[in-house]
Amino acid sequence: MTVIQVDHVSRWFGNVVAVNDVTMTIGPGVTGLLGPNGAGKSTLLHMMGGFLSPSTGTVTLDGAPTWRNQEIYRHIGLVPERESMYDFLTGREFVVANAELFGLATPGADAQVAIDTVEMEYAADRRIATYSKGMRQRIKMASALVHQPSVLLLDEPFNGMDPRQRMQLMDLLRKMGAEGRTVLFSSHILEEVEQLAHHIEVMVAGRHAASGDYRQIRRLMVDRPHKYTVRTSDNRALAAALIADASTSGVEFDPREDVLHVQAVDFVGFTRRLPKVAREAGIRLFEVSPTDESLESVFTYLVGAR
Numbered sequence: 001m002t003v004i005q006v007d008h009v010s011r012w013f014g015n016v017v018a019v020n021d022v023t024m025t026i027g028p029g030v031t032g033l034l035g036p037n038g039a040g041k042s043t044l045l046h047m048m049g050g051f052l053s054p055s056t057g058t059v060t061l062d063g064a065p066t067w068r069n070q071e072i073y074r075h076i077g078l079v080p081e082r083e084s085m086y087d088f089l090t091g092r093e094f095v096v097a098n099a100e101l102f103g104l105a106t107p108g109a110d111a112q113v114a115i116d117t118v119e120m121e122y123a124a125d126r127r128i129a130t131y132s133k134g135m136r137q138r139i140k141m142a143s144a145l146v147h148q149p150s151v152l153l154l155d156e157p158f159n160g161m162d163p164r165q166r167m168q169l170m171d172l173l174r175k176m177g178a179e180g181r182t183v184l185f186s187s188h189i190l191e192e193v194e195q196l197a198h199h200i201e202v203m204v205a206g207r208h209a210a211s212g213d214y215r216q217i218r219r220l221m222v223d224r225p226h227k228y229t230v231r232t233s234d235n236r237a238l239a240a241a242l243i244a245d246a247s248t249s250g251v252e253f254d255p256r257e258d259v260l261h262v263q264a265v266d267f268v269g270f271t272r273r274l275p276k277v278a279r280e281a282g283i284r285l286f287e288v289s290p291t292d293e294s295l296e297s298v299f300t301y302l303v304g305a306r
């Protein structure tokens with residue numbers, strides 16, 4: 001069971017609309033759920049995990065509703081951002097307790113596999129009270145993995161982790177995605193999502209703002225200005241030709257790098273016009289690359305566009 005379908009889902013708390021008419025499909029592999037604080041990511045993850053009911057709409061896993069569905073819980077692991085941990089337990093006891101809650105036949109052995117997966121064996125028999133934030137995160141992860149779910153939902157999993165722990169967790173999530181599991185993690189940190197997820201879903205203010213590869217999302221925003229670095233056989237001549245063309249709103253010549261920085265009016269218009277403008281002026285294009293194609297700029301545009 002691997003495909004989560006969110007269909008016209010809204011969730012409100014009193015007057016606050018946390019999730020507003022969201023429809024999305026999450027399949028196998030690693031997907032990033034990106035959005036600023038308060039965008040509704042946690043609320044959405046909890047509804048996907050079946051721990052919170054939608055106010056309207058449905059959330060299903062391979063067609064079966066997730067809300068209060070015992071059968072579905074066996075296939076989903078949720079790693080919440082905040083969770084009251086039982087500090088007096090050891091990491092191992094905590095994971096074993098979760099294995100028992102799932103009714104697994106061999107809780108000790110299953111807990112051991114999960115502890116090894118998150119590389120926490122060295123501290124498994126220490127009390128959780130003595131753990132760092134990153135260790136707590138990993139033991140939570142072990143307890144979410146103890147029943148070998150096909151869907152893993154993680155809320156801000158990298159919070160509080162040091163760079164080494166972050167790399168380890170990224171490797172682990174990549175591996176799980178490659179095994180065919182559905183891995184969905186939320187983050188407000190752009191570079192995390194960019195490094196890990198091939199596919200991203202963007203939430204802004206409770207709404208589903210965009211979906212796809214971040215470059216595709218960038219291209220969806222064709223009405224936004226885009227910047228390019230262009231290197232040609234005659235940069236000055238192209239600068240003159242471009243500034244006379246409606247596709248371009250600004251050109252800067254950089255003599256040190258011997259390139260042009262071009263501000264295009266829109267993506268589609270510029271990518272169509274540039275080869276023609278160059279050909280008509282008898283100029284050869286050596287390099288054309290977008291200069292602001294980072295997820296950060298996509299996100300800023302998406303947030304700014306609201």
Ligand SMILES: Nc1ncnc2c1ncn2[C@@H]1O[C@H](COP(=O)(O)OP(=O)(O)OP(=O)(O)O)[C@@H](O)[C@H]1O
Pocket residue numbers: 013016017018019035036037038039040041042043044188
């Ligand atoms: N139990 C609740 N009661 C009242 N309001 C809530 C509740 N849970 C969430 N909200 C509100 O819903 C909105 C979305 O919150 P949510 O936690 O889902 O966002 P988020 O994107 O996960 O942000 P963060 O990363 O800060 O947790 C916020 O305005 C939040 O205050």
